[in-house]
Every structure is written in C-alpha cells, then in structure tokens.
Amino acid sequence: MQTDIRRNPGLLKLELYCKGMRIDDSFFNETRQGRRIMRTRAGLGSGLELLLEDGLWTNVPVAEDFAKSSPYILFREDEKLVIRRDGDREKIAEVELSPKPEWYEQKTKSSDKMMSRIGSLQGTYLGIYPSKVCEYWLEKPEKSNCKFCSVGLNLGVDDADEKSVEEVLEVVIAARNESRITYVDFNTGHYEGDTYLDILEPYVRRVKEETGLLIGVQTPPHNDLSRYDKLKKMGVNRVSFCFEIWDRERFIDVCPGKHREYGLDRYLEAIDYCAKLGQGDRFSFDPWVSNGEIIAGLEPPEKSIEAIDWITSRGAIPTVCVFRPLQATDYAHLDPPKTEDMIPIFGRLYEACMEQGLPIGVAPNVHVSLVLLPEEGRYFTKNPRKFALKEMALAAKKQVFRRKFLGDLEAHDRRRAEKGIGVSQSA
Ligand code: SF4
Structure with a gap:
C-alpha cells in the first residue's frame, strides 16, 4: 500500500x-x-x-x-x-x-418548492428522503434514535418534510437531464406498522416507469420478506439495510430503537434473503444487489471486519461509513476514528468482495461521496496484484453492462421525449 x-x-x-x-x-x-x-x-x-x-x-x-x-x-x-x-x-x-447542479435553484412546477429541498446529489447519485421524519425521533418522553444520527435535527433545515410523487419525479428528471444521474436512492427511517415500503412503492414505480434509472431503497427490514420479491419485480436494483454495528451489546447501546423494533437478527435475515434473491442473476442486465451497511469507528475494527466477512459470505455487498461525530447529535462529543484503525477495514472490504466475486463498481456513473466504496478499498490493499484476473473479468463486465444500460436509458429517454415528457436524449 x-x-x-x-x-x-x-x-x-x-x-x-x-x-x-x-x-x-x-x-x-x-x-x-x-x-x-x-x-x-x-x-x-x-x-x-x-x-x-x-x-x-x-x-x-x-x-x-x-x-x-x-x-x-x-x-x-x-x-x-x-x-x-x-x-x-x-x-x-x-x-x-463538485459541480453545483443548476437545478438546485429551480422550483418544481407542481408545488413551487426549491428542487434542492426535494433531493440532493451525493457524489453523482440522487438521494431522496420522501416521507416524514423517522419516528424514533418523535417518541416521548424519551427518543430512541440511533445516537450517531442527525436526521431529526436536519428536518426542515435544507430538506422539505413530505414530498409528493409528482415533485420527486420532476426533480429526478431535472437531475437526469442536467447532472446525468443514473441512480436514485430512496431512504426512510422507522415508521410504526412497517409502512415504509408502502410509502416508497408509488415513488419507485413512477420513477422507474418514467425514467428507467437504477433505483435503490434503504429502509428497515420488512417483516414480510416476500415484499422484496415484489420490489425486485418492480424494478428496484438495490436494497440496503443499515444495521450499523456488529457487536450485539454495542448495537443495543448505539441503536436502541432498531434493537427494540427489529433486533439485529432481523436485519441480517433480510440481507441474507435479499442476497439469495439475486443469486443466478449475476450476469443479468437488470441488476439486484443486497447491501448491509455498517459504521466503522463505533466498535473495535475487528468487529467491523467480522461484519464485512459475514455480509460478503452471504453474497451481499457491505457499505462501510466512517463514523462522523455530527454537531448536536448524541455522539457529537466523541472523537472521530483514527485513520490507521480504518485502513485494515477498508483493505478487507475490497479483498472480501473480490474473494466472493461480488459485482463491485459495475453501475455506470455512480460515484459516492459519503463513503469509501469497496472498489476504493484497492488503495489499502497490501498485494494489489492478488486479484489481477478477477479485476480483468470485473472490468469486462462493467464495460458490457455500461454499454447495455446506457443504450437502454437512451432508448427510454427517446420514448419519453416522443411522448412530450422532458427528458434528455443523451446518456
Ligand atoms: S433508523 Fe436510526 S439512523 Fe435511521 S433515521 Fe432513524 S434514528 Fe436515524
């Protein structure tokens, strides 16, 4: 390295x-x-x-x-x-x-809201949190939010609280036209009664139908796992489950709401179930990826590495955030992690994905600013030549997928343009 x-x-x-x-x-x-x-x-x-x-x-x-x-x-x-x-x-x-999108300053026609209050670019993809604030933040007398989280603090600052399907679609189309996005990520917190997928599905259906973009969904794990079969049929390409912490005692402490409502095992079951849904699909042009998300820096590095090994062993892809003690959160007083403690985690992230032959870095034009991606873990590997053959196979797969996906997207845009819906004609 x-x-x-x-x-x-x-x-x-x-x-x-x-x-x-x-x-x-x-x-x-x-x-x-x-x-x-x-x-x-x-x-x-x-x-x-x-x-x-x-x-x-x-x-x-x-x-x-x-x-x-x-x-x-x-x-x-x-x-x-x-x-x-x-x-x-x-x-x-x-x-x-990073270039500032012109559409940030435009207003939606359907609701006259500033578009940056509906969705924002994180790197090169569009992130949307379409519904009300996570209910862990609203509990009385005591909130049970995850202690690193700032979602309840951010509400109404730069982000509108509830967003209609129509205004979300307008923003997705603007981001597609002007920022050439290829991927939209929908995110919710916890809502009583497992309603988060019911809330997201109308957005997912409409955005997929109108744009053909890659779509991801990040919510708590639904108790009815067959809902993920339906999401896959609907055209969702990525499901992500943030269990954050591998150490069971630490999980209870850091994520009291998640522990009470779901428990760590339900997160793990959902990751496993969804990874199996994608098996046999590895060379499909309609990709499906199961993600398990953790935060490095809130438990010993060896625990994060255990989590990475478990996630990849199931055929899912880990997303590893670096703990950031955000202002005014419960953990604002904690120190951020040390770089030297994080290096082995990201080195292992890359190697574990390569060992399992997982399709990392394949989606075209998806660059992420908030995390170091598995493929960026290459920068920390001690033996970069170890996976040379697998890297070549991955690069070839990436090329083929990119050509097919962008071709389909162009065709999709042309069809929309013919119908008079304002989408660009170039990918
Ligand atoms: S589930 Fe936890 S991390 Fe997610 S929004 Fe709610 S409090 Fe924040």
Whole structure:
C-alpha cells in the first residue's frame, strides 16, 4: 500500500473523513461555485463536496468541532484549490469543488418548492428522503434514535418534510437531464406498522416507469420478506439495510430503537434473503444487489471486519461509513476514528468482495461521496496484484453492462421525449 498521502488519493479521502479540514479565508475570495454544505435527511454528510485525484468524490467534514484542529487546510491559489498541511504548508493535493447542479435553484412546477429541498446529489447519485421524519425521533418522553444520527435535527433545515410523487419525479428528471444521474436512492427511517415500503412503492414505480434509472431503497427490514420479491419485480436494483454495528451489546447501546423494533437478527435475515434473491442473476442486465451497511469507528475494527466477512459470505455487498461525530447529535462529543484503525477495514472490504466475486463498481456513473466504496478499498490493499484476473473479468463486465444500460436509458429517454415528457436524449 502507498503510504504517502500525496500519492494515494484513497488514503487522502479516508484521512479527511477522520481528521476533517479547515478552510482558509482565500477560499471565499471568489464566487462560490461548488455545492453548499447541506443538512439533509438522505445521508450522513454535512461536509464540503470535493473531487480528489483519480476521480474520487468525497464529502469532507468542515463544520464539526474536530475539523477545527485538522492538520489540513484548503486554500484558493489563483484558479486552483489546494489542500496544504498546517505548519510547513506542504502541498498535499489539488482538488476541485463538485459541480453545483443548476437545478438546485429551480422550483418544481407542481408545488413551487426549491428542487434542492426535494433531493440532493451525493457524489453523482440522487438521494431522496420522501416521507416524514423517522419516528424514533418523535417518541416521548424519551427518543430512541440511533445516537450517531442527525436526521431529526436536519428536518426542515435544507430538506422539505413530505414530498409528493409528482415533485420527486420532476426533480429526478431535472437531475437526469442536467447532472446525468443514473441512480436514485430512496431512504426512510422507522415508521410504526412497517409502512415504509408502502410509502416508497408509488415513488419507485413512477420513477422507474418514467425514467428507467437504477433505483435503490434503504429502509428497515420488512417483516414480510416476500415484499422484496415484489420490489425486485418492480424494478428496484438495490436494497440496503443499515444495521450499523456488529457487536450485539454495542448495537443495543448505539441503536436502541432498531434493537427494540427489529433486533439485529432481523436485519441480517433480510440481507441474507435479499442476497439469495439475486443469486443466478449475476450476469443479468437488470441488476439486484443486497447491501448491509455498517459504521466503522463505533466498535473495535475487528468487529467491523467480522461484519464485512459475514455480509460478503452471504453474497451481499457491505457499505462501510466512517463514523462522523455530527454537531448536536448524541455522539457529537466523541472523537472521530483514527485513520490507521480504518485502513485494515477498508483493505478487507475490497479483498472480501473480490474473494466472493461480488459485482463491485459495475453501475455506470455512480460515484459516492459519503463513503469509501469497496472498489476504493484497492488503495489499502497490501498485494494489489492478488486479484489481477478477477479485476480483468470485473472490468469486462462493467464495460458490457455500461454499454447495455446506457443504450437502454437512451432508448427510454427517446420514448419519453416522443411522448412530450422532458427528458434528455443523451446518456
Ligand atoms: S433508523 Fe436510526 S439512523 Fe435511521 S433515521 Fe432513524 S434514528 Fe436515524
């Protein structure tokens, strides 16, 4: 593994998650062109969206307390943005601001709402949290929200509370036309009576039918697992279950609501069930992926690695977030994890996915700013040649899938355009 952070953009992405960044006054000298820092409900992030070398998208913590003592400072130098190390001012990397979508400032025709309040780009995909706030945040006398979570704090700040199917569709089409998105992610919290899939399905059906885009759904695990068969038939391509913590005692402490309502085992059963639904589908052009999501930094690294090994052994793909002590959350006072503790986790993430032959990095134009993706774990592997053959097979699969998917998307757009629905004619 390349340990020089100036030559390893993956390591820089990880280091910035763990240490954050300060922003020099020179940054504000020019008109701001990037994406403003948003507090939305569709993700964990609150940071500055940047593009690093090798086309890595990231969301760098700048508002949290720990970022104030970061050794990294962002300067504007003529036309360039440069991260330097404090002290000797050594240049670490040149970076770019993630492009700010023009549609953020437009209003929906159906409801006259600012489009950025309906959905926001996280890297290059569109994240939407279409319904009311997670009910763990509303319980009295005591809330049972997950302790790292900021969803209830963000409500109504940059994100509208409830969103109609019509206005969501308008925003998806705008993001497709102007930002060339290929993937839409729908996210909910917990609602009494397992209603989250009932709530999401009308959005999913309409967006799939009108746009043909890849669609993901992130909700608690439904008690009727056959609902996932139906979601798959409906055209959903990814289901994600955030159990966050592998250690059972720690899970109860960090996620009291999830423990009470579902329990860790129900999350694991859903991941396993959904992974099996996709088996035999590996070369399908209608992809289906089961994801298990964890947060690294809230339990010992070996527990995160156990979780990764379990998820991949079931044929599912892990999503690994780096714990960020967001302002005003129950865990705001905790330290972020140490980079050196995270490196083996992300190295293992990549290797475990490759060992199991999982289809990582195949979806076209999906770059994620809030997490280090399994394929980005390559930056931490000790023996990059170990999976050379599997990498070649994966690259070929990616090419074939990309061509087919983008061709289908173009055809879909043309059909919509012929019917007079405003979608672009190029992928
Ligand atoms: S389930 Fe937990 S992480 Fe998800 S929105 Fe609710 S409190 Fe936040």
